[in-house]
Amino acid sequence: MAYTVLVVDDSTFFRRRVKQILEQDPSLTVVGEAKNGQEAINQVLLLKPDVVTMDIEMPVMDGITAVKCIMARNPLPIMMFSSLSVEGAQATLDALDAGALDFLPKNFFDIATNRQEAVALLQARVKALCPGKVARIPAGKSRTSGLIAPSRGEAVRGLGPYSRAESKLPSPLEEKTYAGTKKVRKKYRCLAIGTSTGGPVALQEILIALPENFPYPIILVQHMPGTFTRAFAERLNKACNISVKEAQNGETLISGTAYLAPGGRQMLVEGSINNARLKIVDAERYPDMTYKPSVDVTFGSVAQVFSGEVLGIILTGMGLDGREGCRLLKDKGARIWAQDEESSVVYGMPQAVTTANIAEENIALGDIAKSIRNEMAS
DSSP, X not given: OOEEEEEEOSOHHHHHHHHHHHTTSTTEEEEEEESSHHHHHHHHHHHOOXXXXXXXXXXXXXXXXXXXXXXXXXXXXXXXXEOSSHHHHHHHHHHHHHTOOEEEESSGGGGSSSHHHHHHHHHHHHHHTSBTTBOOOOTTOOSOOOSSOOOTTSOOOOOOTTOOOOOOOOOTTSOEEETTEEEOXXXXXXXEEEEOTTHHXXXXXXXXXXXXXXXXXXXXXXXXXXXXXXXXXXXXXXXXXXXXXEOOTTOBOOTTEEEEOOTTEEEEEEEETTEEEEEEEEGGGSTTOSSSSOHHHHHHHHHHHHTTOEEEEEOSOSSSTTHHHHHHHHHTTOEEEEEOTTTOSBOHHHHHHHHTTOOSEEEOHHHHHHHHHHHTOO
């Protein structure tokens, strides 16, 4: 049985193109089309599609408003199409805040080397959101904790529908037990996090809960276009107690700051363990790497500089990126965690490190921040 898709866009040509591409895959069927947000709401109620692709700018009702209405009435996976402009980045982040799970540039050929790759990309991203592959969305709730979050110092409320009740954590001076295995406290110099689909919301939920005096630098790799990462970093910076910034070439890593890899390029850590700095290079330096930025590239360089004094975490995302970088870290003695399947939008990346026996723990998104605070207490 094929998965069903509703295509929403005010352009007849674009709707037709998306339909033709999706239906080249026998597991996907476009069951309906809508030319504005209001029609999309009506079609969702009538057709009950498995996935919706949604434009942002449309007459009558825009895509962001439509996402909010759909997620309030009949929540289901939604993928946004957006422009690669700065304005498009802001609108896309707003759509994710409203409950959309993923996004692609409206001209998705811009992020592919050829037509065949672009077709496969769109099909794969839609299928990744299909039932059975995406985390369950509770009725009446979105999968977001809110990308427009409180400013620094304000109380944080409702860290998302998947947050679990507070549980008693061991004292920082105690040994901790994970999955029945007792482990002693280890020394850290860096926290490294890699993610893709569903990552913007997951990263915010974690970073917003870290204290301003977090004792280590944080390396972030999120699969995202180049025009999006600065806007995303700025939004996180406004929401979090720690500092968050788009990484710049040559800057020295400092504690309590999170460095987001620039989209469309590769980020490496170089120097020494006591004087680590960032190196941002053109993606062409790594022609075999599909992802720009790549978790494998960054994590591999982190392993070279910080050896085993790293906590590496792989969050929700499609594909295998991060597995080999985590393997290099683990071989150096680093500790590796992965987000659990239930709270992942797409379990691909966490599953890759888990099935390869690299991840020591699978942790629910709502528990990751407090686990980090406990594990890395100085």
